[in-house]
Amino acid sequence: MKQTHSAKQKIKQLFYILFPILVTQVSLFGMNFFDTVMSGHVSARDLAGVAIGASIWSPIFTGLCGIIMALTPIISQLVGADQKEKVSYQVIQGIYLAVAIAISIIIIGACLLDPILGGMGVDPEVKRIAYHYLLSLAWGIVPLFIYTALRCFMDALGQTVSTMVISLLSLPINVALNYVLIFGKLGFPTYGGVGAGIASAITYWCILLIAVFVVWRKKPFRSYHVFHQAFPLSFRTWKEQLVIGIPIGFSIFFETSIFAAVTLLMSNYTTETVAAHQAAINFASLVYMMPMSISLALTIAVGFEVGAERLQDARQYSRIGISFSTLMSIFSAIGLLVFHEQIAGMYTTDPTVLALTKHFLMYAIFFQLSDGIAAPIQGALRGYKDVNATFVMAFISYWVLGLPIGLFLAKFTSIAAYGYWIGLISGLAFGAVFLSIRLWKIQHPGKQHFPLRKIVE
Known part of the structure; x- marks a missing residue:
């Protein structure tokens, strides 16, 4: 990161940070994407089992990684x-x-x-696949979380190209392992959806080893001497990180867990409905990588400027990022409208699942606009270390508004399973409005009394 003096320079630097983050996010998400797609080509039960397993794991992983993400604004402000x-x-x-x-x-x-799985009442074979998928995945949790910490360090320095390269290396490893383990190639047993969990765990160990090598040996990371001294554990520093990280983690958890909750509620419908819902959510989540990547880039850029006390520059970065994200979300919505049939065909050849997936994807169109506004604003707020607002917003918009609306529509109207999606859309729209107001208040301190949080000492 370096100081910029014009809007043109800021756009150039923001995109320099953004593009590698986007590639990284898509690559990491690609692991889940290929897990889902490749499992779906084994059977509907394998697709449903991986869907349920991923629905349990995803909010836990993203929420807890959100806690570790406190390192990004902390380090970016220290560098600034x-x-x-x-x-x-x-x-x-x-x-x-x-x-x-x-x-x-x-x-x-x-x-x-x-x-948890026993209380869901799903098909026994689907339960078995979900259980062993998660059991296999557990072997990679420790390296995945350590890698997340190292990734936050690298990204906070603005060196997002490095994490992009690591992610690009990891994706073909994961896809190759999926092919071998899911379909039983090269003499291995056919594990089906369970093989996706084994492949992911091995891949997590690979990306950790690569990241450790990069931080230890490559510039500019080695100049920070991260592994040169064994610092004693400090609960005081943990507390400082948790004060920022817990609200980030919970806000992400509330957002991702609502999708998981809806998937679990879908288990009351047919296996084909669960599979179609998961396929549509999977693609909508893939498209979400763009506003999410802009969000992460804004956390770095805004945090750097706030640390240097250049608040006007922080505001300008926010405007650039939010405007670009909104524009991209419009293009994404148009793309879903035009190509929803082709997209559904990537996930399944089952005619029933295909028809349901196409219908779910039409609702996913409305996700794009709200996500395009809310996600980059969350990133800017985290750059200011204002993390409690997003935590409150996520809880209210998803769990107080979105889920009850979805439950009512699903249980008491004829739209059935699609009612959950309408509830999610309602929550996303509220969140976008709420966060827009919050950011405006923070960026106009002359009109509002806001105690700007400074660097962690």
């Missing part, structure tokens, strides 16, 4: 304030925290996974 000597300590403490979180999840999952 020219306090680079404090970066290594924050990264090591973030790794310690990541390991503690990962181990806790494994222990809790070992106790609760079977009762």
Whole structure:
């Protein structure tokens, strides 16, 4: 990151940060995308089993990784304030925290996974696939969380190209392992959907090893001496990171868990409905990578400018990012409208699942506009370290408004399963409006009394 002096320079720097983040997000999401698509070509049960397993794992993973994401604004503000000597300590403490979180999840999952799946009332074979998919995935949780901490460090320096390269290397590894393990190639048994979990766990170990090598040996990361000193564990620093990270994590958890909850509620419908819903959500989530990537880029850029106390520059970055995200969401919505039949065909050849998926994708169009506004605003707010607003927004818009509306429409109207999607759309729209107002208040301190949070000491 470097100081910019014009809108043209800011656009250039923001896109320099953004493009690698987008490639990284799409690559990481591509693992889930190919898990779903390739499992769906084994059977509808394999697709449904992976869908349910992913619906349980995704909100847990993204929510807890959101806690680790506190490192990004912390480090970006430290670099902006020219306090680079404090970066290594924050990264090591973030790794310690990541390991503690990962181990806790494994222990809790070992106790609760079977009762959760048992209480869902799904087809026994679907339950078996979901259970063993998650059990296999658990072997990769610790390396995945450590990698997330290292990725936050690399991204916070504006070196998003490095994480892009790592992600690009990981995707073909995962796809190749999926092919071998899902379909039983090269002498391996045919694991079906369970093979996707095994492949993901192995891939997580691979990307961690690559990331450690990059941070240890490559510029500019090695100048921060991240692994040169074994700092003692500091609960005080954990607390500082958790104060920022927990609201980020919970806001992400509330957002992703609502989709998981809807998928689990869908288990009351046919296996074909579950499969179609998951296919449509999977593609909508893929499209979401663009506004999400802009959000992450804005956290870095805005955090850097706030750390240097250049608040006008932070506002300008916010306007650029939000405008571009909104424009891209319009193009995405048009693309879904025109090509929804072809998109549905990527996931399944089953005529019933295909027809249902096409219908669900039409509702996904309305996700794009709200996401295009809300996501980059969340990123800008995190750059200011204003994380509690997004936490409150996520809870109200999804769980107080979205889910009850969806439940009512699904249970008491003829639109049935599609009612859940209308509820989700309603929650997203409210969140976009709420966050827009919040960012305006923060960026106009002369009109509002807002205590800007400064750098973590």
